[in-house]
Amino acid sequence: MYDVAIIGAGVVGAAIARELSKYQISIAIIEKNSDVSEGTTGANCCNIYEPFRQPKGSLNQKLLIRGNEIYDEMCRDLDVPFKRMGSITVGFDEEDREKIENMYNKAVENNASGVRIVNREEIAKLEPNIDEKFKFGFYSPNCGCVWPFQLVVALVENAMDNGAELFLNSEVKNVERIARGFKIITKDKFIYTKYVINCAGLHADEINNSLAEYSKYTIVPKRAQFIVFNENIGTMFKHLVNRCPKEGDRGLNILPTVGGNIVMGPVFETAPDKEALGTSEDKIEILKKKMSRLSDKIPFDKVIRCFAGLNGKEESGKVILGESEEVKGFINAASVDQGITCAPAIAEMISDIVKDIFERDYEPIKENPDFNPKRRRIYRFKELSDNEKEELLKRDPKYGRVICRCEMITEGEIVDAIHRNCGATTVKGIKNRTKALMGECQGGFCEPRILEILARELGKEMNDIQYDNRGSYILSDNI
């Protein structure tokens, strides 16, 4: 029997797993997909937000403050790219001016450092490609960006290095109460645990409601669509730029990413269901029209792809964090706001709850004396100095064979991504860990070679390698 079972390997579940691996307890991470970070965490704006966006003193604000401040050290320890690029919210009419002044006052009230109101001249210096009509803005240096997929891989890998176990392809169908714990029923196994932490994102309601009688809740999905630009325009915008929120124009963002691409969006809509990840031409056209109001220089011919993300919030919008009052030992971490930013803080909060309930039901849990917060270094070949490249090539010549020519990703990086804890088993897994297939050709040249490497390293036939989830075979025998 595990001490704790975490259902869902998105950013929230992954951060909790790592936090709990600091203690001498057994941890199972149960994920329905063939890889981690395939839910909401896999498709969003990737920002580490500033704390002043939430009401002063609210739980959300506390989580944002703590989450934001943890990021530098956490990403350093885990060797995850993280950049504090800062943000500018721009406006042009009186209504915008008032909103921008309010934002500034709220930020100052909340002790935000380095924030200021900027005029046209300064906007032009910070972001020369923003339309001239934007005469004033609110600047904050504390906003950052991360690649959430890589963060989740790193968190889970580090949790596993410290003793946690990961079960992929293990959709939880039901959870039952048993004496002193729970029986988790997946398609092909039972997992027994003293406590459950429900981090199933969009599907957290189904997990909770399989146990609860009077504390059921409903998660409602909302869809957001984005466009991604070729890396060539990566230097055109340097900060997160957002349009001062207006009726019908909520949250229009220009998002520089840690990977060098620019993402723009989103346009929001109610999603028909929790799997509706398709994009639509009409929404993308609306998005492009809206974005061109921010800058008429945006080169839409450099768009390389579109994608959609789904956010899941409880019907009334409330955050659901903590032990269920009805089902003791069952902890929800669901319907969170700005979950990428808040996840490390949520993890600390849930870890405190787990410590308390262990003490209540058993005895205090002890710290793990062998806990190592650091992840083994990842060699990103193109970022190394000439000396480092030479040294690495002597140790492993696979780093001398470029597989993805657009992104300059080597065989050594791909093989390493397969053989770590929480390693890649699919083509998409390689793409998201290494950035191979993400360039202009979108895998046109390197995908067959990656398929070959995956098959060789995993001891499988090429026909058995999938793009991502069950059934997405690339070669024809399995279709």
Ligand SMILES: Cc1cc2nc3c(=O)[nH]c(=O)nc-3n(C[C@H](O)[C@H](O)[C@H](O)COP(=O)(O)OP(=O)(O)OC[C@H]3O[C@@H](n4cnc5c(N)ncnc54)[C@H](O)[C@@H]3O)c2cc1C
């Ligand atoms: C468009 C958009 C933009 C956003 N931008 C930002 C941003 O810039 N900054 C920020 O901080 N936040 C942002 N967010 C919010 C953030 O993405 C989410 O709060 C966060 O990703 C939620 O993480 P999670 O782990 O709770 O859920 P998820 O990432 O959805 O993880 C849940 C996991 O549970 C698994 N699962 C579900 N059901 C089962 C089951 N039955 N059995 C086993 N596993 C199961 C899923 O497969 C999934 O892996 C954005 C959200 C959206 C939609």
